[in-house]
Amino acid sequence: xxxxxxxxxxxxxxxxxxxxxxxxxxxxxxxxxxxxxxxxxxxxxxxxxxxxxxxxxxxxxxxxxxxxxxxxxxxxxxxxxxxxxxxxxxxxxxxxxxxxxxxxxxxxxxxxxxxxxxxxxxxxxxxxxxxxxxxxxxxxxxxxxxxxxxxxxxxxxxxxxxxxxxxxxxxxxxxxxxxxxxxxxxxxxxxxxxxxxxxxxxxxxxxx
Amino acid sequence: xxxxxxxxxxxxxxxxxxxxxxxxxxxxxxxxxxxxxxxxxxxxxxxxxxxxxxxxxxxxxxxxxxxxxxxxxxxxxxxxxxxxxxxxxxxxxxxxxxxxxxxxxxxxxxxxxxxxxxxxxxxxxxxxxxxxxxxxxxxxxx
Numbered sequence: 001x002x003x004x005x006x007x008x009x010x011x012x013x014x015x016x017x018x019x020x021x022x023x024x025x026x027x028x029x030x031x032x033x034x035x036x037x038x039x040x041x042x043x044x045x046x047x048x049x050x051x052x053x054x055x056x057x058x059x060x061x062x063x064x065x066x067x068x069x070x071x072x073x074x075x076x077x078x079x080x081x082x083x084x085x086x087x088x089x090x091x092x093x094x095x096x097x098x099x100x101x102x103x104x105x106x107x108x109x110x111x112x113x114x115x116x117x118x119x120x121x122x123x124x125x126x127x128x129x130x131x132x133x134x135x136x137x138x139x140x141x142x143x144x145x146x147x148x149x150x151x152x153x154x155x156x157x158x159x160x161x162x163x164x165x166x167x168x169x170x171x172x173x174x175x176x177x178x179x180x181x182x183x184x185x186x187x188x189x190x191x192x193x194x195x196x197x198x199x200x201x202x203x204x205x206x207x208x
Numbered sequence: 209x210x211x212x213x214x215x216x217x218x219x220x221x222x223x224x225x226x227x228x229x230x231x232x233x234x235x236x237x238x239x240x241x242x243x244x245x246x247x248x249x250x251x252x253x254x255x256x257x258x259x260x261x262x263x264x265x266x267x268x269x270x271x272x273x274x275x276x277x278x279x280x281x282x283x284x285x286x287x288x289x290x291x292x293x294x295x296x297x298x299x300x301x302x303x304x305x306x307x308x309x310x311x312x313x314x315x316x317x318x319x320x321x322x323x324x325x326x327x328x329x330x331x332x333x334x335x336x337x338x339x340x341x342x343x344x345x346x347x348x349x350x
Binding site for chain 2: 095098099102103104106107108109110111112113114115117118124129130131132133134135136137141142143144145146147148149150151152153154155156157158159160161175176179180182183184187
């Protein structure tokens with residue numbers, strides 16, 4: 001009876017440019033010990049410039065490569081039907097100037113936004129009203145309310161983003177972590193779909 | 209007779225508009241996920257209904273005090289706490305709003321600054337605090 005190869009593709013893999021994609025890079029596998037070494041070293045694809053920095057390795061192409069090595073092997077696959085290989089050139093350090101510009105953008109932008117908000121909702125009148133209701137006095141500039149209000153504003157944002165209490169209270173991710181994750185998932189989904197489309201296009205081109 | 213009709217229709221109008229504004233406020237809070245967030249942080253997830261009641265009673269209480277002008281003479285120092293609390297609430301709304309609009313994930317990813325996201329967050333928080341202080345202490349007085 002022929003041995004079985006159990007195969008699980010990874011979802012996303014990062015490889016340096018110039019390195020061929022080996023089966024061991026993108027998959028975990030379980031099989032006869034003497035088969036394992038050569039299978040892990042099996043070359044699946046050599047990314048070239050044409051591929052861009054994202055290469056989609058489909059399970060079908062993996063299986064056909066394995067079949068060239070062991071034509072009679074049973075292949076059982078689990079998990080993802082494809083792996084997205086991200087080919088990276090040396091990771092560039094963050095551009096300091098860009099970072100400073102973004103920082104200032106957010107800094108002044110949020111300052112302006114909060115002033116606009118105060119204007120929109122007539123916050124000064126509301127503050128004067130609150131002070132009147134609580135103390136019976138009419139104060140034009142109720143600093144006792146407004147200065148703590150300003151600091152409370154920052155505090156509320158920090159609490160929402162779970163920065164202060166991150167590790168102390170629980171391991172639950174902050175909404176920002178979840179948002180980042182959801183966004184990356186959507187990008188991943190889009191890229192995979194797009195790569196499949198390109199793959200189909202290339203095949204059609206070849207057939208012509 | 210006319211007075212009765214006027215009174216009844218006004219009462220109906222008041223009830224209807226109150227209903228619209230109240231459900232609007234709740235819908236806004238629900239979309240922004242502020243209450244679940246607070247429950248999660250304070251570990252009071254099982255008492256979510258009580259937190260919702262806090263919002264409802266707060267809204268009704270302050271509507272009544274405001275509309276009827278129910279004022280009590282009092283000292284100024286409690287204003288510090290009221291200020292901190294109201295500011296905290298507005299801050300959470302602001303944070304939740306950027307969250308819903310996905311500002312941070314997109315900015316950070318586009319500019320490959322995922323690891324510096326903390327500092328970008330700090331920029332926004334400090335910007336809000338200083339912007340607000342500038343607004344009250346300088347902009348409105350000069």
